[in-house]
Each structure stands twice: as C-alpha cells, then as structure tokens.
Amino acid sequence: MASLHIDVIKALSEIHPKPSDITFQYGTAGFRTLGSTLDSVLFRVGLLAGLRSKKLDGKTIGVMVTASHNPEQDNGVKIVDPRGEMLEASWEGHATTLSNAPNTEQFIEALNTLIQSTKIDLSRPCNVVYARDTRPSGISLISALEDGFKAIGCSARNAGVTTTPILHYLVRAINTKGTPESYGEDSEDGYYRKLGLAFKKLVSGRPIIQPVLIDCANGVGALAVAKLMEYLGDTIPLVLENISLSTPGALNNACGADYVKTMQKLPPSLMDHLQFGQRGCSLDGDADRLMYYYLDERGQFHMLDGDKIAALVASFIVELVKSSGLENEVKVGVVQTAYANGASTKYLADRLPVKCVPTGVKHLHHAAEHYDIGVYFEANGHGTVIFSPHTQARLAQYQPSTPAQSTALGHLINLTQLINQTVGDALSDMLLVEVVLAHKSYTGVEWDSLYVDLPNRLVKVVVGDRNVFRTENAERRLVSPPGLQQKIEGLVQRYEGGRSFVRPSGTEDVVRVYAEAVVKSQADELAFRVAGLVYDEVGGDLAKRPKEFL
Numbered sequence: 001m002a003s004l005h006i007d008v009i010k011a012l013s014e015i016h017p018k019p020s021d022i023t024f025q026y027g028t029a030g031f032r033t034l035g036s037t038l039d040s041v042l043f044r045v046g047l048l049a050g051l052r053s054k055k056l057d058g059k060t061i062g063v064m065v066t067a068s069h070n071p072e073q074d075n076g077v078k079i080v081d082p083r084g085e086m087l088e089a090s091w092e093g094h095a096t097t098l099s100n101a102p103n104t105e106q107f108i109e110a111l112n113t114l115i116q117s118t119k120i121d122l123s124r125p126c127n128v129v130y131a132r133d134t135r136p137s138g139i140s141l142i143s144a145l146e147d148g149f150k151a152i153g154c155s156a157r158n159a160g161v162t163t164t165p166i167l168h169y170l171v172r173a174i175n176t177k178g179t180p181e182s183y184g185e186d187s188e189d190g191y192y193r194k195l196g197l198a199f200k201k202l203v204s205g206r207p208i209i210q211p212v213l214i215d216c217a218n219g220v221g222a223l224a225v226a227k228l229m230e231y232l233g234d235t236i237p238l239v240l241e242n243i244s245l246s247t248p249g250a251l252n253n254a255c256g257a258d259y260v261k262t263m264q265k266l267p268p269s270l271m272d273h274l275q276f277g278q279r280g281c282s283l284d285g286d287a288d289r290l291m292y293y294y295l296d297e298r299g300q301f302h303m304l305d306g307d308k309i310a311a312l313v314a315s316f317i318v319e320l321v322k323s324s325g326l327e328n329e330v331k332v333g334v335v336q337t338a339y340a341n342g343a344s345t346k347y348l349a350d351r352l353p354v355k356c357v358p359t360g361v362k363h364l365h366h367a368a369e370h371y372d373i374g375v376y377f378e379a380n381g382h383g384t385v386i387f388s389p390h391t392q393a394r395l396a397q398y399q400p401s402t403p404a405q406s407t408a409l410g411h412l413i414n415l416t417q418l419i420n421q422t423v424g425d426a427l428s429d430m431l432l433v434e435v436v437l438a439h440k441s442y443t444g445v446e447w448d449s450l451y452v453d454l455p456n457r458l459v460k461v462v463v464g465d466r467n468v469f470r471t472e473n474a475e476r477r478l479v480s481p482p483g484l485q486q487k488i489e490g491l492v493q494r495y496e497g498g499r500s501f502v503r504p505s506g507t508e509d510v511v512r513v514y515a516e517a518v519v520k521s522q523a524d525e526l527a528f529r530v531a532g533l534v535y536d537e538v539g540g541d542l543a544k545r546p547k548e549f550l
C-alpha cells in the first residue's frame with residue numbers, strides 16, 4: 001500500500017503556515033476571504049484536490065482561484081468535480097477540516113484520517129487542472145496551490161488566467177476526451193471554437209445583430225470576450241467596456257453584474273457609452289454571471305436579470321421542442337430560488353413546471369437534472385440550461401417528419417453545443433440570449449415586456465448570531481426563532497401583492513430580508529418593517545437600530 005511522502009509534505013507545509021487567528025470555511029462558493037490570508041488554504045486545497053482525484057481513480061479535478069464579484073483584495077478557491085460540477089457536498093466538510101488544522105503535524109494527521117475514512121488508495125494516479133482570475137493576489141496563491149500538488153505528487157495542468165466557466169468546461173472536456181460523451185476539445189481555443197461554431201449556425205440567415213455593449217467588470221471576462229470575438233467573426237458586433245486589467249482596485253468597482261443587480265442602475269462608467277435602445281450587459285469578475293439592460297428613449301434604465309433570461313430562454317426552448325414534434329417525450333422545466341421575482345414565477349408557471357429550491361447554484365443544478373431539459377437561473381444572473389443524457393441521445397437519433405420539425409431539431413442540437421452545461425457562463429449565456437432575440441426579432445423592449453417585474457427590495461440585517469434563523473420550504477418560511485414567521489405573515493397580508501421571506505446568508509454574516517409588493521414604496525415599507533421585526537426579535541442594540549427599519 002502506497003503512503004504519503006511525509007517528508008515532502010512536512011517541508012512544504014512549513015512554508016505555508018496557517019494563520020492562528022482565522023477559522024476558514026468551505027462555503028457555497030468555496031473558500032472566500034481576504035486574499036492575503038489564504039496562502040495555507042491554497043496549499044492544502046492542492047493536496048485535497050489530488051486526493052479527490054485519487055479517490056475518483058485519477059479523474060481530473062479542477063481548481064479555480066477567484067473571488068468572483070467580491071472586491072479586488074478578496075480571493076478564493078473552489079474545487080470542480082470531474083463532470084465540471086461543484087465539489088460533492090460531503091467533501092466540503094473535508095476541505096474545511098483540512099484548512100483549519102493548526103499546524104503541520106495536525107494537518108498530516110487530518111490527511112491520514114481523511115484517507116482512511118474515505119478509503120483512498122494512494123497508489124492511484126492523480127490529475128488536476130487549475131486556473132485563476134486577474135486578481136493580483138492570484139499569482140502567489142497559485143504557487144501555494146502548486147506546492148500542494150507537488151506535496152501529493154499529482155500531475156497538474158495550468159490553464160492560466162481564465163474564466164470560471166472555462167475551467168469547468170476544461171474539466172469536463174478532459175474527462176470525456178475520446179469517449180462518446182466527448183464535451184469538446186480540451187483547450188481554451190476548443191471552447192471558443194465550440195461556442196463560435198454553434199452561434200454561427202444558430203444565427204445564420206437571421207437579420208444583422210446590432211452592436212451589444214459588454215461591461216467586463218475590469219476582470220478576466222475582458223480577455224475571454226476578446227478571444228471569443230475572433231471566433232464569432234462579424235456575426236455579432238461586441239463593444240467592450242471596463243477592460244482595465246492593470247488599474248489597481250478597478251475590478252468589480254462600480255461596475256459588473258453584481259453592481260447592476262444590487263444598485264438596479266447602470267454602472268456610471270457606461271453612462272455616455274450605452275446608446276438609447278442599445279442592449280448592454282455586465283459580467284462579474286470571473287464571468288459566470290450576466291445581467292442585461294437598456295435605456296429607453298427617456299433615458300430610463302431597464303434591467304433584464306436572471307429571471308428575465310430564464311423566461312426568454314425557457315419559452316424559446318419550449319417552442320422548439322413543440323415545433324420539432326418532441327413535446328410528448330421531452331419535458332422542459334425551470335428551477336428558481338425564492339429570490340425570483342413573483343411575476344417571473346407566474347409567467348413561467350403558466351407555461352411549464354417550475355421548482356423552487358434553496359439559494360446556491362448547486363441546488364439549482366441538481367434540481368434541473370430531474371428534467372429532460374432543465375433551465376435554471378438565479379435572479380442575480382447565474383444560470384444555464386442542461387439537457388439530460390437521455391434527451392441528448394434522443395435528439396441525436398430522432399427522425400423528424402417535416403422540414404419545420406427538422407429545422408427546430410437542428411436548433412435544439414446546436415443549443416446543446418452553444419450552452420455551457422457544466423455551470424452558469426456569462427459568455428455562453430450572452431450568446432444564447434442573442435440567439436433567442438435574433439430568432440424572435442425582439443429588441444430589449446419586447447423581451448422586457450414578457451412580464452412586468454413586481455417592485456422588490458432586499459435588505460441586510462446585521463444580527464449577533466445568524467444561525468438562530470432556520471428555514472423550511474426552500475427558505476420561504478422561518479421555523480426559528482419561534483413565532484417570527486407568524487408575525488411576518490401578519491404584516492405581509494396588509495400589502496397588495498405582498499410577499500416577504502427571511503433567511504440567513506450563506507456567504508456573509510447577515511440575515512437577508514426580501515419583500516415584494518405591487519407598488520415600489522409598499523415593497524420598501526414591507527421590507528423595512530420585516531427588517532425591524534428581525535432586528536428586534538434577536539434583541540439588536542436599540543442605539544444601533546438602522547433608522548430606515550420600521
């Protein structure tokens with residue numbers, strides 16, 4: 001039986017000591033905190049990824065170094081499983097345990113415990129592929145990660161500076177290479193070629209697409225979109241904004257998808273660049289989220305968020321399935337979270353099955369796997385479409401009986417190529433949106449009018465211990481603290497079209513309150529009343545009670 005190379009691990013671990021005053025946690029989005037504190041975490045994740053690969057018989061595991069939409073000084077790391085999906089939940093706990101071992105001895109002990117409890121055969125090969133976004137702290141974090149790979153002795157492929165979804169693509173492409181399920185060429189160029197080719201086929205013969213402005217959040221998306229453009233030719237003119245990769249502090253600063261969703265306004269840097277009626281969109285710092293928008297002739301800002309993308313895309317796919325003659329065998333469904341605008345849920349539920357799951361992409365992804373074609377988007381613009389293996393096989397062998405059916409089938413097959421099915425992907429989603437708009441001859445205005453968003457408000461409440469807040473029914477009801485849910489419901493009843501729910505954040509030390517109502521001022525009032533209830537319930541300091549809470 002092979003064993004760990006203790007001397008090598010010891011020597012390298014000593015170079016990457018754990019800071020004594022920090023407790024790390026592998027959360028919804030992996031480890032994420034100040035970049036300057038993450039050195040030991042990266043080293044240890046390197047070993048863990050290697051062990052995960054050994055456990056899965058040498059399948060390639062991905063490691064992405066990014067903190068997505070967070071400020072530039074933050075960084076983070078997440079592990080990607082062989083099919084390009086998020087790390088299996090039980091291993092999140094192993095990651096947390098390893099990252100918190102106080103010193104080298106206890107780290108090695110934790111490694112041995114993990115190897116025994118999960119029955120890892122150390123003689124198996126191990127393979128990883130890794131990448132980072134453009135954060136300055138990424139350079140040294142990558143060398144800590146590489147020391148981890150060295151310590152466990154795995155063969156590691158550096159995918160350089162790229163987007164999170166491209167890394168997910170590479171993982172799946174490497175693991176399916178030469179098999180019937182091949183996901184594509186296992187290179188970044190292969191990714192661009194696959195998307196470019198599918199897009200060209202899908203828009204061929206359609207009217208010329210007007211230039212789309214892309215806010216790259218001063219992040220890695222700027223590099224990726226520039227490369228993608230080479231493969232799109234003149235099929236879609238893209239105008240790139242916020243592409244300053246070397247300006248300190250520029251990343252995600254007053255721009256990007258998260259800014260647009262939270263502020264519900266145009267990034268100031270785009271003010272004189274976006275023409276009236278022109279479509280614009282914002283990526284986040286690792287290019288897995290996408291928000292669309294336009295300015296009407298009065299200069300009013302209209303946001304087309306993840307819910308609007310889901311509505312547009314799901315309706316289009318349903319129509320194609322119907323036109324292809326497959327409507328009785330291929331069922332399309334949508335997955336949302338409680339944050340989906342109530343108007344979007346109504347629009348979608350009138351047309352197809354809709355499921356609500358807890359916040360976090362992995363919940364959406366897993367629920368979407370239960371449909372033949374599953375469309376999932378978080379309201380914040382993170383999402384994709386997945387086609388079950390059975391559905392893909394059926395599309396490949398189905399014999400249409402009319403030319404119209406054949407055309408629709410061709411479009412569906414091309415969509416399976418255009419869409420990054422491993423994870424939400426801003427580039428792939430942007431092309432998908434443009435395909436649907438081109439097919440339907442929609443401008444932003446027509447897309448926006450599929451349904452009218454209910455006014456809504458999201459409020460953060462800082463509490464002593466957010467863990468006293470526990471929920472059920474996909475986070476839509478509180479079960480603890482006792483009695484609070486009834487009080488919320490009492491309030492909600494007083495507002496026309498009122499809806500409100502409270503849940504602890506999984507990524508920040510706050511409780512989130514969401515409220516909707518038919519009128520904006522009422523949505524705000526409801527949110528602030530519920531926030532006040534939450535604050536008082538846990539005995540928040542009266543002197544510090546935010547004055548907007550009612």
Ligand SMILES: CC(=O)N[C@H]1[C@@H](OP(=O)(O)O)O[C@H](CO)[C@@H](O)[C@@H]1O
Nearest residue numbers: 029359360361378380505506507508
């Ligand atoms: C209301 C909201 O946008 N919540 C976000 C946020 O989660 P919280 O658990 O709400 O902090 O970060 C998650 C990870 O990026 C994302 O999946 C989710 O949608």
Ligand SMILES: [Mg+2]
Nearest residue numbers: 068284286288
């Ligand atoms: Mg992101």
